[in-house]
Amino acid sequence: MSEKQEPSIWQGFKAFLMRGNVVDLAVAVVIGAAFTNIVNAVVKGIINPLVGAVGTQNLDHYSSCLSSSCEGDQGIQLMWGSVLGATLSFVITAAVVYFLMVLPMAKYLARLEARRKDQEKGTEATPEVIEVTELEVLKEIRNALVAQRGSGHDER
Template sequence: MSKKKEPSIWEGFKAFLMRGNVVDLAVAVVIGAAFTNIVNSLVKGIINPLVGAIGTQNLDNYRSCLSSSCQGTHGIQLLWGSVLGATLSFAITATVVYFLMVLPMAKYLARVEARRKAREGTQEVIEVTELEVLQQIRDELIAQRGVSGRGER
């Protein structure tokens, strides 16, 4: 009996890293980190001053006190301004990613798919379930047995 050589841990790790999904994920993380700086600058440079026209430019200054007095670090404070700033950053990030990346990519992929279908012609692919295929095979076997075997078993 010949024993099959098991791949080493290093070979398995190398194969894992070379898969497309891992590389795509690494690129997405790097791009996301760089994009975060842009969004944070947008919030700090544009959104906060617009909010500052109403109140303060730093959203972190918006807070509410739940206890009778909030002096310095004493008392229970809700820092809802920080949550508002993070929510605005998320909304801006999601909007920009959708309109500048997801939507154009979806349109591009739809055009590519339309071109591929046009090249193939208008042939429709008929999807057949496994059960239908088995029924067709059964019917063919019965038909062959009826012709050659005259229905004998």
């Protein structure tokens, strides 16, 4: 009886790196890091001043004391203002990304898809907005990346 030889760690690592998902993920991380600067600029330059006009821009000094005295480093302080500030920052950032980036892109992709389908049928595109799910958008992006990768390998 012969035993199956397991692939070496190096072979497994090489196979992992050669999968398309790793490259796609690396590209997404790089683009996401660059995109972060845009989102942070919108939040810091536009959203925070608007929120600051109503209340305060810095919630870090809000806290509660759990012990009898909280002077300096003495006592136990709950820094709930910092947690609230981070939560608001996250919600605001998520809203900016969704309403200024994700939603318009989804509508744009839906229009492109509707135009493509209309061209296949030989009819004109209608100007009405077609709802598209996030899963459908992700499938379109995946298919476009696969098509790009396929065409890139054929040219070699």
